[in-house]
Amino acid sequence: MKKNKLLRMDNISIVVESLDNAISFFEEIGLSLEGRATIEGEWSGRVTGLASQRVEIAMMVTPDGHSRIELSRFLQPSIQSDHRNAPVNACGYLRVMFTVEDIDEMVSRLEKHGAKLVGEVVQYENAYRLCYIRGVEGILIGLAEQLVHT
Incomplete structure (x- = not known):
């Protein structure tokens, strides 16, 4: 069997909660x-198990066209829990x-949209500078700057 x-x-x-704010961010x-x-x-509803759902979505794509984030705003049913x-x-x-x-x-630009550093920008060996930020609606985002380019 293959x-x-x-x-x-x-x-x-x-x-x-706000598709427009998330898209902008x-x-x-x-x-x-x-x-x-x-x-x-x-x-x-059969896919998600939520029966009669109504969801507004926005598909965001990275510049290379390979990765996507689907932003979803539930109109029905209402949001049941919050992990942000x-x-x-x-x-x-x-x-x-x-x-x-x-x-x-990038951190400076995102701070103008209300983002806040979780800790600080740190350097990992001679390879990367890294940080975590809380962006729009408290969404956790990691940023990495590659120091050594191959």
């Missing part, structure tokens, strides 16, 4: 809005990490 193989990772999903990081739609109907302010050692979704050219410049 073993099924992974082809790619399509996207990760982040549930937000991820555009500031450098992602582009690929599309926006409302998902509803019997088929969608969980500490970085909580189980479950932790963060999305982006590699940027200039971490200091």
Whole structure:
């Protein structure tokens, strides 16, 4: 029997309260809005187990076109729990990490959108400068600046 193989990772999903604010924040990081739609109907509820759901989504894509974030705003049913302010050692979704050219410049731009450093910008050996920030709606984002380019 042939073993099924992974082809790619399509996207990760982040549930937000304000789609417009989240789109603006991820555009500031450098992602582009690929599309926006409302998902509803019997088929969608069968996928998620939420029965009669109605969700507005926005698909954000990285500059290389390979990675996507699906931002979701639930219109029905209402949001049941909130994990956005969980500490970085909580189980479950932790963060999305982006590699940027200039971490200091990116942090400065994101702070204008309300982002706050979780700790500080640190250097890992001679390879990376790294930090975690809490962005729009408390979403945890990692930033990495590669110091040695191969």
